[in-house]
Amino acid sequence: MSTDMRTRVRAGEPSAFAELFDSYARTVYNHAFRLTADWATAEDVMAATFMEAWRLRDRVDPEGGSLRLWLLGIATNTARNQTRSNRRYRAAATAAARAETAAPDHAEEVAGRVDDRRRLAAALTALAALRRPEREVLTLCLWEGLEYTDAAEALGIPVGTVRSRLSRARAKLRRLADAELTSAAAGPVVRNREPVPGLGQVRGDRGTAVRPAQEGIR
Secondary structure, X not given: OOHHHHHHHHOOOHHHHHHHHHHHHHHHHHHXXXXXXXXXXXXXXXXXXXXXXXXXXXXXXXXXXXOHHHHHHHHHHHHHHHOOOXXXXXXXXXXXXXXXXXXXXXXXXXXXXXXXXXXXXXXXXXXXXXXXXXXXXHHHHHHOOOOHHHHHHHHOOOHHHHHHHHHHHHHHHHHHHHHHHHHHHHOOEEEOOOOEOOOEOOOOEEEOOOOOOOOOOO
């Protein structure tokens, strides 16, 4: 995106914002979903991000390239207001995973897709266990591919803080995702009970394993 686009955005040209939306709406939506774990909330964050971008248009540096970094920073701040605690994020992540618990088609042609969804669900569930600051640097640096300096600029924190948070987040995410995949592959857990007089043997309860959640649009 050229400096000319920045000039047009600063001037508040509707056509410039229309182009900005067409170019980055999907990127902002994906980022918002990874931060909120909720489809509807991600849509709200995306809409609010572009409204906030319009309000803050005069703060755009007239020199520079793509406005993607600027929009991701606004989206991150907007998502913070939508998801104020890990409790809410975990509830949303669990709901997204459970939405995929319907019995899948066992045809061979969908086996790979089901496995992909399981991996995505494991990643989403693991993300829910991260602290919000860890989740933010992870989504910006790994999924959005930002350099440490760019992530630091988007989040308004030192580069060293980005490095330390990302290191912790990657190690924790890998450990939690592997544990989640192992748990899902093991299937339902059965716990034996003592026989109940007059009712015969009760074989036990079935614990529900977290199932796949499909990732947002890309």
